[in-house]
Amino acid sequence: MKTGIIGLPQVGKTSLFRILTKTHLAVSHANPREAHVGVAKVPDERLDRLADLFHPKKLTHAAVDYVDVGAIGEEALKESSYLAHLRNVDALAHVVRAFEEESIPHVGPVDPVRDIKNVEVDLMVSDLGQIEKRLERVGKDLKKMRSAELEKEAELLERAQAHLERERPLRELEMTPEDKKRFRGFMFLSEKPILFVLNIGESAELGKDLEGAIAKNGLSDVAALPNAGATAICGKVEAELSEMSDSDAAEFLSSYGLKESGLHRLVRTTYALLGLISFFTVGEDECRAWTIPRHTRAVEAAGAIHSDLEKHFIRAETIRWDQLLDAGSEANARARGILRLEGKDYIVEDGDVLHIRHSG
Ligand SMILES: Nc1nc2c(ncn2[C@@H]2O[C@H](COP(=O)(O)OP(=O)(O)OP(=O)(O)O)[C@@H](O)[C@H]2O)c(=O)[nH]1
Ligand SMILES: [Mg+2]
Numbered sequence: 001m002k003t004g005i006i007g008l009p010q011v012g013k014t015s016l017f018r019i020l021t022k023t024h025l026a027v028s029h030a031n032p033r034e035a036h037v038g039v040a041k042v043p044d045e046r047l048d049r050l051a052d053l054f055h056p057k058k059l060t061h062a063a064v065d066y067v068d069v070g071a072i073g074e075e076a077l078k079e080s081s082y083l084a085h086l087r088n089v090d091a092l093a094h095v096v097r098a099f100e101e102e103s104i105p106h107v108g109p110v111d112p113v114r115d116i117k118n119v120e121v122d123l124m125v126s127d128l129g130q131i132e133k134r135l136e137r138v139g140k141d142l143k144k145m146r147s148a149e150l151e152k153e154a155e156l157l158e159r160a161q162a163h164l165e166r167e168r169p170l171r172e173l174e175m176t177p178e179d180k181k182r183f184r185g186f187m188f189l190s191e192k193p194i195l196f197v198l199n200i201g202e203s204a205e206l207g208k209d210l211e212g213a214i215a216k217n218g219l220s221d222v223a224a225l226p227n228a229g230a231t232a233i234c235g236k237v238e239a240e241l242s243e244m245s246d247s248d249a250a251e252f253l254s255s256y257g258l259k260e261s262g263l264h265r266l267v268r269t270t271y272a273l274l275g276l277i278s279f280f281t282v283g284e285d286e287c288r289a290w291t292i293p294r295h296t297r298a299v300e301a302a303g304a305i306h307s308d309l310e311k312h313f314i315r316a317e318t319i320r321w322d323q324l325l326d327a328g329s330e331a332n333a334r335a336r337g338i339l340r341l342e343g344k345d346y347i348v349e350d351g352d353v354l355h356i357r358h359s360g
Contacts, residue, residue, distance in 0.1 A: 001064060001065065001090050001091075001274050001276065001291070002037075002065040002066070002067055002088065002089045002090055002091075003064060003065065003066050003067070003089055003090065003091045003092065003093050003195075003270050003274070004066075004067045004069050004085065004086055004089035004091070004092050004093070004192075005017050005066055005067065005068045005069065005092075005093045005095060006069060006072045006086070006092050006093070006094050006095070006119065007071065007072060007094055007095035007096060007097075007115075007119065008071060008072065008073070008097070008106075008107065008115055008118070008119065009071040009073070009105075010071075010097075010104055010105060010106065011095045011096060011097040011106075011115075011199060012095055012097065012099075012199045012235040013068055013070075013071070013095045014036070014068055015235050015239060016093075016095055016197065016199070016233070016235055016238075017036055017038060017066055017068035018239075019235075019238050019239055019241075019242040019263060020038070020040040020066055020263060020266075020267070021038025021039055021040050021066055022038075022242065035067050035068060035069045035070065035085045036067065036068040037065065037066070037067050037068075038065070038066055038068075039063045039064070039065055039066075040063065040064050040065075040066055040267050041061040041062075041063055041267075042061055042062040042063060042064055042267050042268065042271055042278070042289070042291075043061070043264040043267060043268070044061060044062065044278060044289055046280070046321045046322075046351055047059070047061060047278075047280060047287060047288075047289050049321075049325060050280060050282050050287050050321060050324070050325065050353070051287045053282075053324075053325060053328070053329075054282050054283060054284060054287050055284070056282070056283060056284055056285060056286050056287040057284070057285055057286065058285065058286040058287075058288075059286070059287050059288075060286060060287070060288040060289065061289055062271070062276075062278050062289040062290065062291045063291075064267060064270055064271060064274075066093070067085060067089055069082060069085045069086055069089075070082065072119055072122060073122065074122060074125070077122055077123075077125075077126045083126070086189060087187035087189065088187065089192065090192065090193075090274055091192055091193045091194065091195065091270065091273055091274050092189075092192050092193070092194045092195070093194075093195045093197050093266075093270060094116065094119060094194055094195070094196050094197065095197045095199055096112045096115050096116060096196055096197065096198050096199065096219075097110055097112070097115065097199055098110060098112050098198050098199055098200045098201070098213065098217055098232075099199055099200055099201035099202075099234075099235070099236070100201055101201075112198060112217045112218070112219060113217070113218045113219070113222075116196060116219070116222060120167075120169055120190065121167065123169065123189040123190040124164050124167065124168075124169055124170075124190045126189055126190075127160075127164060127170060127186075127188045127189055127190050127191070128161065128164045128165070130186060130188065131157050131160055131161050131164070131186075132161070134157060134186070135154065135157050135158065135161070138150055138153060138154045138157070139154070142154065152178075152182070153182055156175075156179050156182055156183070159173070160173060160183075160188075164190070169190035169191070169194075170183075170188050170190045170191035171190060171191050171192065171193060171194065171225075171226060171227040171228065172225055172226050172227070173191075192227075193227040193228070193229075193273045193274065193275075194227065194228050194229075194273075195228070195229045195230065195231060195266075195269055195270055195273050196219055196222060196223060196228070196229070196230040196231075197230075197231055197232075197233060197266060198213050198214065198217055198219065198230065198231070198232040198233070199232075199233060199234070199235045200213050200232055200233070200234050201234065201236070202234055202236050202237060204256075205256075205257060206234055206237060206256040206257065206258060207256055207257030207258045207259075208257065210232045210233070210234065210258070210262060211232075213232035214230045214231075214232060227273070229269055229272075229273050231262070231265055231266050231269050232262065233262035233263060233265075233266055234262060237256065237262075238261060238262060238263050240252070241253070241261055241263070242263075249261070271291075275293050275294050276291050276292070276293060276294070277291075277292060277293075277294050277296075277348075277349070277350035277351075278290060278291060278292075278350060278351070279292065279301055279348050279349075279350075279351070279352045279353070279354050280321060280351075280352070280353045280354070281305065281353070281354060281355070282324070282330075282353055290304050290305060291304070292304050292348060294350075295347055296347070296348050297344060297345050297346065297347060297348070298313070298316040298318075298342050298343065298344055298345070298346040298347075298348055298354070299313045299344040299345075301316070301348045301354065302316065302354075302356045302358070305356065308358070308360045309356045309358050309360070311360065312358040312359040312360030313344060313356065313357075313358055314357045314358055314359055315341045315342065315343060315356075315357045316341075316342045316343075316346060316348075316354045316355070316356055316357070317330075317339055317340070317341060317342075317354070317355040317356075317357065318339070318340045318341075318342045318346065318348075318352055318353070318354055318355075319333050319338060319339050319340065319352070319353050320349070320351055320352060320353070321351045321352070321353050322351070323338050324353050330355070
């Protein structure tokens, strides 16, 4: 699962990418359009608390991949390598500038609503171009030969076209699972789930300001649309935080009236927007979070760990993470009868601890 970081020039995309993935990028790049790819750990207090119980040799968090694709714009969207990077991501994090800084140029005054609108239009125009080309092709083919599937595709494309012409992104278009399948190969940009990341300036009451930032900058409406979300960070403070030890960071956060780093919230929100959840495996060797899509069956969750576990799946010993913490050990949980034996079709829930029994 990959999330593409997009946004207008100089809004803080690369800074955000750096602190998210803790990658130290070379300062100068031969090609500013070159995409950076990195992995961010998904912070999870539940897993940390399980690790406190098991003291494992290894602790493995879930991860989300981020791609810093470079500044977006009409020109960039005409470049095939830029487009290819962008098409290949599963979700977008759109960094929007809300910080004031004379020395860093921006198109006109700081105006997040306008910037979002402009980037959305760029995404939609790119999709429209693709749809028009495809409709032309399908129209020609239909003249040569009738095909029920092609007719359905044309119908869907026309519906999408009308939707885009009303300046609505495809992520808001109602689609059946079959429609979604028909669209999969196109990898439309405005169809991808999007998280608006408001990059705000430093302030004395950052905790309060971060909380109020979405509403204050007029983003409550866009954040509530289907397949969209919004979160605020202060890039400058996050950059400082990322250089600190955990205890220094905690002190620093509380001095700003913050409970957690905005970055943590951002990663978690991305995870949710992608429709992902975590289940855990625990033990003295390793405590680990595994990533699965919501509504995954136990047998496929086992497959996320290892394909053999899926093939030879018998049962999943299952318990909610907090119930396991309560019980103090798996043996206690079993004795109390709160360890469940679930079959193949059990739908795994966020925060389940699984122990896969298998015949392999
Ligand atoms: N004051 C302030 N400056 C920031 C913040 N985030 C980034 N900057 C500065 O803005 C400039 C651009 O930051 P980048 O992270 O390179 O922005 P970008 O969006 O990757 O820029 P391009 O890739 O060139 O489009 C740098 O000088 C950063 O130091 C912030 O939160 N506050
Ligand atoms: Mg950059």
